[in-house]
Amino acid sequence: MKVLYFAWLRERLNRGEETVSPPAEVTTVADLMDWMASADEGFALAFEKRDLIKVALDSEIVDHDASLDGAETVAFFPPMTGG
Amino acid sequence: MAVTVRLQAEPFDPGAETNAFLTDTEGMGAAVTFTGLVRSTPGDPVQSLTLEHYPDLAQKQIERFAEQAIKRFELRNIIVIHRFGRMLPGEPIVQVMALAAHRQAAFDGANFVMDWLKTDAPFWKKEETSEGQNWVEARAADDAAKEKWRK
Secondary structure (H helix, E strand, O other), X not given: OEEEEOHHXXXXXXXXXXXXXXXXXXXXXXXXXXXXXXXXXXXXXXXXOHHHOEEEEOOOEEOOOOEOOOOOEEEEEOOOOOO | OOEXXXXXXXXXXXXXXXXXXXOOOOOOOEEEEEEXXXXXXXXXXXXXXXXXXXXXXXHHHHHHHHHHHHHHHOEEEEEEEXXXXXXXXXXXXXXXXXXXXXXXXXXXXXXHHHHHHHHHOOEEEEEEEOOEEEEOOOOHHHHHHHHOOOO
């Protein structure tokens, strides 16, 4: 599964993307964040304010309780400030 | 195609874009153009603005808002141009143009697209000032502006 990061999340993590292989018990976006935070202190720190983090699965914005089933790309990013 | 969304790094000429938009208006009575500019003021001087974006999702989201606007306000068409990358004060960032039979629909259509775009299209602004660079924070007022269309 490909993971993308944008804006200050990308800067804090020092990477724009990576590939992860979560175990079978990781079934939702929230699970994925828990799993990644438990393995990586930098990630845990960057994702400290969970409520602020927006998520897209295969270019569709979803809630944190969305199922990862079949998703190829998950993107994490802060609130959007375009326009 | 009633919806055109262009995401580009290059600057664009707002007047030329408007004129091109106005070449195909048969049967329509109202065209609204909104242009968003990089703002710098004496109290809040900005040297440059850099926009990061998520290309696939940005294109998809803006097309979605524009298509909703066309249906909801009965517009003939909408063009959205949005830049990414580094830009300077006074330069255009975004332009939304809406064409309709009557003015209220054209105003509402452009307004609707801009309100949704501000909070739900994946762009992130980074400001450069004399004190360094910082990410622009999302504004609650922008969320409130979007909410008014949820009726």
